[in-house]
Amino acid sequence: MTKLVVHVPHASIAIPDDIWPEFLIDPERANHEAMVSADLYTDLIAREAWPNVEIIEAQVSRIVVDVERYEDDALEEMSMVGRGVIYTHDHMQERIRKDPSFETRVDLLARYYTPHWSKLRAAAIGVTLIDLHTYPAEVWPIESDASGLRPEIDLGFTDGLTPKAWVLALTQHFSDAGYEVGHNTPYAGVIDAGARAAVMIEIRRDIVGVPGDCDKWQRLIRVLNALPLNG
Ligand SMILES: [Zn+2]
Numbered sequence: 001m002t003k004l005v006v007h008v009p010h011a012s013i014a015i016p017d018d019i020w021p022e023f024l025i026d027p028e029r030a031n032h033e034a035m036v037s038a039d040l041y042t043d044l045i046a047r048e049a050w051p052n053v054e055i056i057e058a059q060v061s062r063i064v065v066d067v068e069r070y071e072d073d074a075l076e077e078m079s080m081v082g083r084g085v086i087y088t089h090d091h092m093q094e095r096i097r098k099d100p101s102f103e104t105r106v107d108l109l110a111r112y113y114t115p116h117w118s119k120l121r122a123a124a125i126g127v128t129l130i131d132l133h134t135y136p137a138e139v140w141p142i143e144s145d146a147s148g149l150r151p152e153i154d155l156g157f158t159d160g161l162t163p164k165a166w167v168l169a170l171t172q173h174f175s176d177a178g179y180e181v182g183h184n185t186p187y188a189g190v191i192d193a194g195a196r197a198a199v200m201i202e203i204r205r206d207i208v209g210v211p212g213d214c215d216k217w218q219r220l221i222r223v224l225n226a227l228p229l230n231g
Pocket residue numbers: 009010039132133134
C-alpha cells in the first residue's frame with residue numbers, strides 16, 4: 001500500500017501577536033471569525049483516524065493566511081469576496097481587515113505560505129494524499145454557487161490527480177458505513193501538491209460531533225481509519 005500523507009490546512013485558530021493591528025474589528029470578533037472559519041478538529045480527526053501518518057498542518061488560522069488558496073489573487077476566485085490567500089472579509093462578507101500593503105503581503109506569504117507549500121510538496125512525492133476539511137451545513141454568503149448539494153461527505157477530485165477506481169472505492173466505503181456521499185459538491189477538485197494520487201474529503205460539520213466518547217465522532221474516526229487507500 002502506498003504511504004499516506006494527510007493535509008490539514010484549516011484546523012488552526014492561531015492569530016500571531018503582530019497580526020492584530022491589521023484587523024478592523026475587536027479581538028473577540030477576530031477570534032470568533034477564526035473559530036467559525038476553521039475546519040475545527042480536522043487536526044484531531046487526522047491524528048485519531050491515522051495515528052502513524054505524516055500530517056501537514058497550517059500553523060496559523062486561515063483568516064491570517066489561507067494556505068489552500070492560490071498565491072496569486074488573479075487565479076483565486078475567493079479573492080473576489082475578500083477571502084483569497086489573505087482574508088479582508090469575514091464569512092458573512094463584512095470587512096474585518098485592512099487591505100495588506102505590498103510589504104505585509106510579501107512578509108506574510110514568506111512566513112506562512114511558502115514554507116507550508118515547501119513542506120507539503122516534499123511530503124507529497126510518491127504518496128497518497130488526503131486533503132481533509134469540514135464545511136458548514138448552511139450556505140454562507142461568500143459562496144459563489146449556493147445551489148450545489150451539501151452531502152455529509154463530499155469527495156473532491158480532479159482528473160489526472162485522482163484515480164477513478166479510488167473515487168468509487170471511497171464512495172462505496174462511506175456509503176456502506178451509512179453516510180450520504182457526493183462528488184465534487186458543494187466544493188470541487190483537489191489541490192495539486194505533486195502526490196501520486198490525491199483526494200479531498202469535505203465532512204459536513206453537523207456529522208463531526210465532538211472529540212471523545214461522542215457517538216458521531218467515534219463512528220467518523222472508525223470509518224476514516226478503515227478507508228481504502230490504494231489510490
Ligand atoms: Zn477547509
